[in-house]
Amino acid sequence: MTRDVAALEREIEALAAAGFAGVVRVDVAGTPVLRAAYGLADRARAIPMTVGTRLAIASGAKTLTALAVLSLVDDGVLGLATTARSLLGDDLPLVADDVTVEHLLAHRSGIGDYLDEDTGFDVGDYLMPRPVHELVDTEDYLPILDGHATKFPAGTGFSYCNGGYVLLALLAERASGVGFHELVRQRVTARAGMDDTAYLRSDDLPGDAALGYVDVHGAWRSTVFHLPVRGSGDGGVFTTVDDVHRLWGALLARRIVSDTAVEAMLRPRSDPDEDGLSYGFGLWLDVRTGEAALHGSDAGSSFYGVHDATRRLTWTVVANTIDGARPVHRAIEAWLR
Structure with missing residues (x-):
């Protein structure tokens, strides 16, 4: 069908x-039909967004984590x-002995979560139970991962788990001997040609990265005090829309992980939710349309x-x-129907 791109542009401009x-x-049949930036990347300095602006994608980064892990599995x-x-030793004693990598990838581990989305927390609050400037490397997260009781036996249910x-x-990290951020660079972003994707420090953002904003009692504040100074497996990567499109191409061409791993990522492992979405490994899967998706939402960030x-x-x-x-x-969904 013929689609009126100008109509979509007008709607997004509104x-x-x-x-x-x-x-x-937006790409149709491999061709970009819309590639545009809107609003400000930095409100205080009135710096506009550009199509090359790097933005945080929150839980969209879980796909990169899944790919790094599946690359090690390959x-x-x-x-x-x-x-x-087998890799924790005496750390995190409340994680049950039978929790596996597969359970964690599919959010079926049953472990307690340090940011439990089932509790309906307000992202406008200051949520981290440890000063955010102390959360730089993955090992730094051990204290906040600890002390959360098991929700259900591994493999018996689905519960979206950031801590997992x-x-x-x-x-x-422990299996490979390589730091997580470097592992993702080597095994995911480099293979995909995602040169503008990285786990940036929130207190040292480069000029092409957008600040995230949260409404605090009616005033827009940056998220520098809300989130870890550097993200880990559950979020925190900054990327561009072009790099996200490169990720799809590399993933589906099997340039990052094997065909077996890609098939595992695209296999539904949970019952569909109210929106018809199931979860594979690091990807949301629409069982009605066959779409695969990365989603993210956090203080100062939202992403599809x-x-x-x-x-x-x-x-x-x-x-x-x-x-x-x-x-x-x-x-966009409505326009594409």
């Missing part, structure tokens, strides 16, 4: 006038049946990266507020 700040890219450094306990993906990063192989559609929306991306994503 959303930008109402407050959306971020970057959008090489025999880890196995899906490897238990967390930090634990995956920790296991990957979606690929529909059947219709040859790919779109990415990133914003520097927690709710900025969703209405744009919905507008």
Whole structure:
């Protein structure tokens, strides 16, 4: 069908006038039909977004974690049946002995979470139970991963678990002997040609990175006190819309991990939620449409990266507020119907 790109542009411009700040890219049959930036990357200095602006994608980074771990599985450094306990030793004693890498990848480990999204916390609050400037490397997260009781026996249920993906990063480090951020660079972003993707320090952002903003009692504040100074397995990577599109190409061409690993990522491992979404390994899967997606939402960040192989559609929306991306994503979905 013929789609009116100008109509979509007008709709997104209206959303930008109402407050959306971020970057959008839409590809149809492998060709970019929309690639545009809106609003400010830095409100205090009035620095505008550009299509090359790097933005945080929150939990969208879990896909990179899954890929790094599955790359180690491909090489025999880890196995899906490897238990967390075999690498934890005496650390995190509340993690059950039978929790495996596979359970963690699929959010079926049952371990307690340091940021439990089932509790309905407010991201505008200061959530981290440890000073954020102390959270730089994955081993630094051990104290906040500890002390959370098991929710259910491993493999018997699904519960989205941020801490489980930090634990995956920790296991990957210990198994490989390579720091997690470097592991992702070597095994994921370098293989995909994602040169503008990195785990940046929030207190030392380069000029091409957008600040994240959160509404605190009616005033926009940066998220420098809300989030770890440097993210780990559950989030914290900064990227561009073009790099996200490179990720899809590299993933589906099997340039990052094997065909077996890609098939494992695309296999639903949870019952569909109210939106029809199931979870594979590091990817959300729409059981109705066949779309695969990266999603992220946190203080100062919201993100959708979606690929529909059947219709040859790919779109990415990133914003520097927690709710900025969703209405744009919905507008694109409606336009593509």
